[in-house]
Amino acid sequence: MNSFNRKLEMNDGLETKYMKVLYYDFNSYYKGSYKSYEYPRLCTILEGEKRVTINSNEKFIYNKDQFILLPSNSSVEMEIQKPTKAFVLEISNELIHNISNQISIKFNVEQKEVSLFKSKVNLIDDVLNKIHNVFLQNTKNKEFLLDLYAQEITYSLLTNELSNSLLCHENTLIQKAISKMKNDFLNNLTVNDLANYLSMSTSNFSTYFKKCTGISPNNYLKNLKLNEAKKRLLNESVTDVAYDLGYENISYFIKIFKEKFGITPKQFQLKDFNLKF
Numbered sequence: 001m002n003s004f005n006r007k008l009e010m011n012d013g014l015e016t017k018y019m020k021v022l023y024y025d026f027n028s029y030y031k032g033s034y035k036s037y038e039y040p041r042l043c044t045i046l047e048g049e050k051r052v053t054i055n056s057n058e059k060f061i062y063n064k065d066q067f068i069l070l071p072s073n074s075s076v077e078m079e080i081q082k083p084t085k086a087f088v089l090e091i092s093n094e095l096i097h098n099i100s101n102q103i104s105i106k107f108n109v110e111q112k113e114v115s116l117f118k119s120k121v122n123l124i125d126d127v128l129n130k131i132h133n134v135f136l137q138n139t140k141n142k143e144f145l146l147d148l149y150a151q152e153i154t155y156s157l158l159t160n161e162l163s164n165s166l167l168c169h170e171n172t173l174i175q176k177a178i179s180k181m182k183n184d185f186l187n188n189l190t191v192n193d194l195a196n197y198l199s200m201s202t203s204n205f206s207t208y209f210k211k212c213t214g215i216s217p218n219n220y221l222k223n224l225k226l227n228e229a230k231k232r233l234l235n236e237s238v239t240d241v242a243y244d245l246g247y248e249n250i251s252y253f254i255k256i257f258k259e260k261f262g263i264t265p266k267q268f269q270l271k272d273f274n275l276k277f
Contacts, residue, residue, distance in 0.1 A: 016143040018150040020090040041070040048084025053077040238265040
């Protein structure tokens with residue numbers, strides 16, 4: 001193989017409902033770049049080794065004893081200095097989403113976006129061997145078996161320490177929403193605004209956000225405002241803080257503040273005053 005593009009990748013590969021299985025045989029020196037497109041990739045080495053730079057940042061060498069889990073929309077600069085055979089699984093977002101929902105996997109919404117995960121291949125060695133063996137077989141049930149193993153390997157990845165890497169496609173959308181919330185929550189930002197920002201319907205966005213984070217976008221926005229209220233109450237009146245944060249009904253502001261922190265805004269101010277003196 002002496003070139004690398006989206007079309008050529010499938011020459012020695014196979015696509016099923018839940019994944020694409022890609023095989024690469026580099027017989028001589030190769031240097032080039034590629035992208036992971038819209039799906040995460042599980043990248044393994046059968047023989048040889050790869051020198052890679054991920055997203056112009058992380059550089060390392062990996063071989064048959066390791067794998068990398070590459071999130072969607074990643075860019076990779078690759079150098080191969082000796083004959084190398086690689087086996088790659090491109091896992092569908094539909095499968096990841098379905099399994100993560102069924103086993104209640106949630107990523108940490110405060111965690112920085114994961115760029116990749118590198119680990120020992122023995123974590124998934126058994127199911128990876130099954131996929132490789134079936135891929136090499138000539139049987140009418142090949143796609144069916146591969147999809148069964150796709151579910152098994154996705155479950156294995158999600159139930160280990162790799163869930164944030166594998167959910168990075170979802171993570172990216174939600175992180176965009178969270179970043180927008182943190183930057184604009186003082187500007188009367190609504191859930192409808194967020195849905196439009198991500199080109200989603202309001203109902204789909206709300207459902208998606210809660211499934212990924214365990215909290216509704218409305219409650220996330222409310223928490224941002226109430227945490228900001230605590231800071232402002234140190235120097236401003238309850239009424240000013242409520243209006244500044246978009247709460248025209250002072251009684252409602254006091255009610256939700258007490259629900260979250262267990263005391264009223266005025267009690268919070270008095271508590272802070274007593275601590276100072």
